[in-house]
Amino acid sequence: MFTLDQLPKSIQTKINEIEKDTESQQLIGKPGYTAIDESTLYDSIISLALEKNVLLKGPTGSGKTKLAETLSSIFCQPMHSINCSIDLDAEALLGFKTIDNKDGKATIEFVPGPVIQAMKKGHLLYIDEINMAKPETLPILNGVLDYRKTITNPFTGEVVQAKKGFGVIAAINEGYVGTVPLNEALKNRFVVIDVPYVQxxxxxxxxxxxxxxxxxxxxxxxxxxxxxxxxxxxxxxxxxxxxxxxxxxxxxxxxxxxxxxxxxxxxxxxxxxxxxxxxxxxxxxxxxxx
Known part of the structure; x- marks a missing residue:
């Protein structure tokens, strides 16, 4: 059975140094992922601790989402989720503007989406079935996924810099109906972890x-x-x-x-x-x- 004591001391220190958000505990995933090969979990933890983006690759039902939740639990980091589909657009990723009424006056407010929330709060971002999204939608995340970890919000003009602790986990099921090959430039921004069936x-x-x-x-x-x-x-x-x-x-x-x-x-x-x-x-x- 894998335990955190198996991690190098430097990685344990990195995990412990992440600022914990006590106000968003309900967003922390539940543990429970178990793998045939413990390196699946071990390598995922190391990658996230080193601030790498993690791409979980495996068949439907192999436990990719449960692995993401377990990582959220291990890092004690709330996780914001995006479920990709052909209808995914910038608003679903970043947020949207809405009209609010304050003191009898109509004002336009921006409601942050999962990407902006995770970046500003230093939380984890989980992108499920990332290759279900239209290829033209995902490049908006290029700056989020590279060393800059920034994005210019097209709805507000604000430049958002990710807070320490921010990390990205994505899941992919190659060859599944409705998926498209992931752009190589985008795929290159991830460390890839194979998640096989548990047997x-x-x-x-x-x-x-x-x-x-x-x-x-x-x-x-x-x-x-x-x-x-x-x-x-x-x-x-x-x-x-x-x-x-x-x-x-x-x-x-x-x-x-x-x-x-x-x-x-x-x-x-x-x-x-x-x-x-x-x-x-x-x-x-x-x-x-x-």
Missing amino acids: GDVLFNVLKEQSQLTDEKLLKNYVTLSADLIALVQAGNLSEEAASVRALIDTCDLSLFLPPLRAIQRGIVEKLEDDREKAAILNVAQTLFD
Whole structure:
């Protein structure tokens, strides 16, 4: 089990020196990420402590968001999130102007978005599915992501310099439907961390700790189910979301009150659209749960 004592003393000092924001505790992520290879978490911590931007690369359901939350917890830093889509624009990133009424007078106020908030407060910024955004939207962040850590707010003209402690974590799922290749100039601004699927004994412990299911025989069967689904994903016969740890935890919880096959139907199968994929999962499940 990874502990902070494994980090070099200089990195521990850097983490401890970050100013803690006691007013935004509700934005600090919950820990819980567990990896097959501890270097995944270790290297992410080192990179953030050295003020590098971290790009988490892995399949859907491999735990990229949970890793980001765990990093937020370790650094005791609130985290502001951006969920990228084709509709993402500068206002969603930086903020927007609105009309406010003060003392009977209408005034124009700027409401800061997640980028501006994280920079000014020295918080973490999490950009989920960064390659879902339109390529023309992201260059606005170039100055934020390089050594300058600054941006000129186009809505106010203010030059914003990131406060000490500011860090950026992004997540990417390459080849997923709706994604586009990340611009090389943008990608070059990140340290890339591979986040593989959690499997075997590590997955067993994750399910035991994060689900409500306590039946060890059932938990072991779900670990086997996960391994079989991952094999189908890697062979190109199943969508990545079918092997999601999040979906598996849902299924474990349902198993407290539903037969396993019905829990799998509700927690995993019905989240998919393709009838052939649904049938494939049920075929695998029926060999494990009679």
